[in-house]
Amino acid sequence: MGTLLNNLDIFTIGFRNTVILFLVSGFFSLILGTLVGAMRVSPIPALRTFGTLYVNVVRNTPLTLVMFFFAFGYPKLGLPEIDFTVSAIVALSIYTATYVAEVLRAGINTVPVGQAEAARAIGLPFTQTLTLIVLPQAFRSVLPPLFSVLIALLKNTTVAAGFSVTEAGAIRAYLAERGEPALVVLLWVAFFFVILVLILAQLQRYFEKKWKVAR
Amino acid sequence: MSSVLYDAPGAKARARHRIFGVISVVVIAAIIGFVVWRFAETGQFSAAKWQIFTFARVQQTLLQATGATLSAFGVAAVGSLALGLFLAVGRLSDRPWVSTPFHWFTELFRAIPVLILMMLLYYGLPPALGVKWPPYTAVVVALILYNGSVLAEVFRAGIEALPKGQREAGMAIGLRKSQVMASILLPQAVRSMLPVIISQLVVTLKDTALGFIVTYNEILFQAKFFGSQVQYGTPIIPSSIVAGVLYVGMCLILSGLAKLAERQLRRSQRVAGPRRGAPALSAAQGAADKI
Numbered sequence: 092m093g094t095l096l097n098n099l100d101i102f103t104i105g106f107r108n109t110v111i112l113f114l115v116s117g118f119f120s121l122i123l124g125t126l127v128g129a130m131r132v133s134p135i136p137a138l139r140t141f142g143t144l145y146v147n148v149v150r151n152t153p154l155t156l157v158m159f160f161f162a163f164g165y166p167k168l169g170l171p172e173i174d175f176t177v178s179a180i181v182a183l184s185i186y187t188a189t190y191v192a193e194v195l196r197a198g199i200n201t202v203p204v205g206q207a208e209a210a211r212a213i214g215l216p217f218t219q220t221l222t223l224i225v226l227p228q229a230f231r232s233v234l235p236p237l238f239s240v241l242i243a244l245l246k247n248t249t250v251a252a253g254f255s256v257t258e259a260g261a262i263r264a265y266l267a268e269r270g271e272p273a274l275v276v277l278l279w280v281a282f283f284f285v286i287l288v289l290i291l292a293q294l295q296r297y298f299e300k301k302w303k304v305a306r
Numbered sequence: 307m308s309s310v311l312y313d314a315p316g317a318k319a320r321a322r323h324r325i326f327g328v329i330s331v332v333v334i335a336a337i338i339g340f341v342v343w344r345f346a347e348t349g350q351f352s353a354a355k356w357q358i359f360t361f362a363r364v365q366q367t368l369l370q371a372t373g374a375t376l377s378a379f380g381v382a383a384v385g386s387l388a389l390g391l392f393l394a395v396g397r398l399s400d401r402p403w404v405s406t407p408f409h410w411f412t413e414l415f416r417a418i419p420v421l422i423l424m425m426l427l428y429y430g431l432p433p434a435l436g437v438k439w440p441p442y443t444a445v446v447v448a449l450i451l452y453n454g455s456v457l458a459e460v461f462r463a464g465i466e467a468l469p470k471g472q473r474e475a476g477m478a479i480g481l482r483k484s485q486v487m488a489s490i491l492l493p494q495a496v497r498s499m500l501p502v503i504i505s506q507l508v509v510t511l512k513d514t515a516l517g518f519i520v521t522y523n524e525i526l527f528q529a530k531f532f533g534s535q536v537q538y539g540t541p542i543i544p545s546s547i548v549a550g551v552l553y554v555g556m557c558l559i560l561s562g563l564a565k566l567a568e569r570q571l572r573r574s575q576r577v578a579g580p581r582r583g584a585p586a587l588s589a590a591q592g593a594a595d596k597i
Binding site: 132134135136137138141147148150151152153154155156159160163164167168169170199204207208211216217220221225246247249250252253259260263267272273274276277278280281284285288289 | 310311312313315319323326327330331334344345347348350414417418419420421422423425426429430431433434508512513514515516518519526529530533540542543546549550553554557558561
């Protein structure tokens, strides 16, 4: 307990940054993922191909490597400089978006065929069929897997610790300098992650109940 | 599967799609072109930056690093499959005093990030116990604990999705509970969940890259080392391209196996598989777990 209370400053900063990383990259990956998911079911072959290529390549690349590229490779390209936190957010969003896209695509398949057929019958084009009829229903039915993706994203934020971002995964390195026992520190970090995951699971249950679709 | 979302295009729609197609190709080509242009502009394709990878020593070291990645993956894969089976069977026990601890164990290790587990095993435990072990041990054990817990849930889902008659029939011909599990339920569950299991193994392979952060001498670790050699122009981008090709290649081979397994399964009728109506959603769930 002393380890936690004496170093509350580092713990607070660490977990605050973890939550920031999670929220910002969660937001961007949901948007990017929806876009890519829509590309993968669109009537335009070029977009379908690109979506499939993107998902297949990024999903088969370790997140550590994606972050490695943005943290060490990107600065060498002579583009506007970004700090490590931003590069971690970019990497997390690009990586997580592929999972969001896959989940949504699977979710689109769970929407009864009649829904899309009815939409087409009243003359809606592809974009409207997707955004007004199919996606709102798909989002509800994929809520549990979508939350699994978000929980995975939360856990993946720790990878940023390896790339100079001061977040929960980096707490150990900071407290090692203060001479705190690594085991106790890491157990506290693990404990708080379990709490955060439990909160997300509660949130999932709440939204599931709220958005329940009668079928 | 997607054709239900739009009508068969007529003449006008086809023309419109062609225009959109051209526009999107141009935009995508512009993005890729920009990245390639920046690469070329900063000399990432110059021979000087790639020279380091032409040395036999460097190639051997990279091969050894690939071996290290594969060895961690191999042990972790076998270990997590074994742990997953064990945890799933324990969790499905009829006795609450057995199933509850198993339930807690799986939930706990699914909630802790793998990297934190690796750090616990590498920086935390050894000094507390007064022992010392290489990062390899930490990487493998952490991967086994995490992926074993995830696989336990996969196995459990597979077993619970089997028709109830399977279990009842086994009981009716006088098999014990353990016999029903071992010779009737598990073989079918493993077969029906094979694609998900293999995808989880792909995750295991990708997660070995986390070993980089706890100083395990694998592909990414070597890539960083070669990438920061100043006398070769700090070829960090060439070396991340090399690492990327290695990882994507290995993962694609494994993913290819998953697809093959899926096709084999669809052809064989003997697998009961998940209940009707469930497949699409369970596919969505499966897609989510593989992260």
